[in-house]
Amino acid sequence: AQSVTQPDIHITVSEGASLELRCNYSYGATPYLFWYVQSPGQGLQLLLKYFSGDTLVQGIKGFEAEFKRSQSSFNLRKPSVHWSDAAEYFCAVALYGQNFVFGPGTRLSVLP
Amino acid sequence: SAVISQKPSRDICQRGTSLTIQCQVDSQVTMMFWYRQQPGQSLTLIATANQGSEATYESGFVIDKFPISRPNLTFSTLTVSNMSPEDSSIYLCSVDGARDSLYNEQFFGPGTRLTVL
Numbered sequence: 001a002q003s004v005t006q007p008d009i010h011i012t013v014s015e016g017a018s019l020e021l022r023c024n025y026s027y028g029a030t031p032y033l034f035w036y037v038q039s040p041g042q043g044l045q046l047l048l049k050y051f052s053g054d055t056l057v058q059g060i061k062g063f064e065a066e067f068k069r070s071q072s073s074f075n076l077r078k079p080s081v082h083w084s085d086a087a088e089y090f091c092a093v094a095l096y097g098q099n100f101v102f103g104p105g106t107r108l109s110v111l112p
Numbered sequence: 113s114a115v116i117s118q119k120p121s122r123d124i125c126q127r128g129t130s131l132t133i134q135c136q137v138d139s140q141v142t143m144m145f146w147y148r149q150q151p152g153q154s155l156t157l158i159a160t161a162n163q164g165s166e167a168t169y170e171s172g173f174v175i176d177k178f179p180i181s182r183p184n185l186t187f188s189t190l191t192v193s194n195m196s197p198e199d200s201s202i203y204l205c206s207v208d209g210a211r212d213s214l215y216n217e218q219f220f221g222p223g224t225r226l227t228v229l
Contacts, residue, residue: 034217043204044155044220046113090154099145099170100218102155 002027004093004103012109013081021076021106023091031093033074034100035065038088047089050074061085086110114139114207116221124227125195132191133224135205140185143208145218146178150201158203161188195228202226 003026013019025031032051036044048059055067065076074091091103115138125131135144146158158178159167167180181189192199205221 032217036220041225043116043222044206046217046219049217099157099160104154 002093002101004091004101006089006091006103006106008106009104010107010109012111014111015083016080019076019078019081019085019108021089021091021108023074023076023103025072025074025091025093027072027093027095029095030069031095033065033067034092034094035059035063035074035076036090036092036102037061038090038105040087044090047076081108081110083110083112114141114219116205116207116219118203118205118221118224120224121222122225122227124229126229127196129195130191130193131195131226132189133203133205133226135188135190135221137186137207141207142185144182144188145206145208146180146188146190147204147206148201149204149223155204158190192226195226197228200226200228 005024007022034049035047037047038044047063048057048065050057050067058064063076063078065074067074086109089106089108092100094100117136119134123131144161147155148158149155157170158173159169159180161167161180161182163182163185177193179191202223202225204223206218208218
């Protein structure tokens with residue numbers, strides 16, 4: 001069955017530290033891959049997406065993600081976290097023409 | 113990208129009543145989606161709404177409980193009928209932002225936070 005996992009329910013990092021949020025998927029083919037961020041009381045904002053080509057993709061707010069086919073992973077990274085990055089992060093996958101499937105989310109807390 | 117607005121942004125309702133949520137997009141889009149996000153949970157797709165046809169519901173969701181309208185390419189409504197406290201959730205509208213593209217991506221509205229007493 002198709003699935004998306006985010007192994008870390010909650011991550012806490014200090015401001016200025018680096019960040020990596022994990023995302024793994026189980027699909028018969030390589031899907032399109034997305035990361036969304038949801039700030040408290042807000043909707044979802046698209047951070048970045050991977051369709052094909054270069055496996056390292058750059059997004060907004062200084063985020064990047066790397067697609068690794070061999071590991072079925074699409075991990076999100078940021079070299080230096082800001083307090084405003086505290087939010088819920090969702091990985092999502094979709095095959096072309098099919099519905100999105102969202103991971104369970106990872107809540108990020110940032111310590112001053 | 114598309115700019116999406118939802119009304120109301122939040123509401124507190126009594127058990128047994130119904131609430132209609134509106135979703136407005138600033139451009140014409142082919143597909144609109146309605147999601148439910150229960151407290152502390154991820155997003156679950158309720159249905160897909162295409163203009164000019166009946167909405168397509170996902171397993172576990174039925175038209176009698178969540179009727180959807182899609183009168184044109186920029187607007188949709190979702191009604192939560194005969195509400196119970198279990199319907200307390202955030203309801204999110206999203207659109208397919210790549211109408212003429214080979215790829216699909218979705219953009220989300222700010223959500224409607226519903227509390228049922």
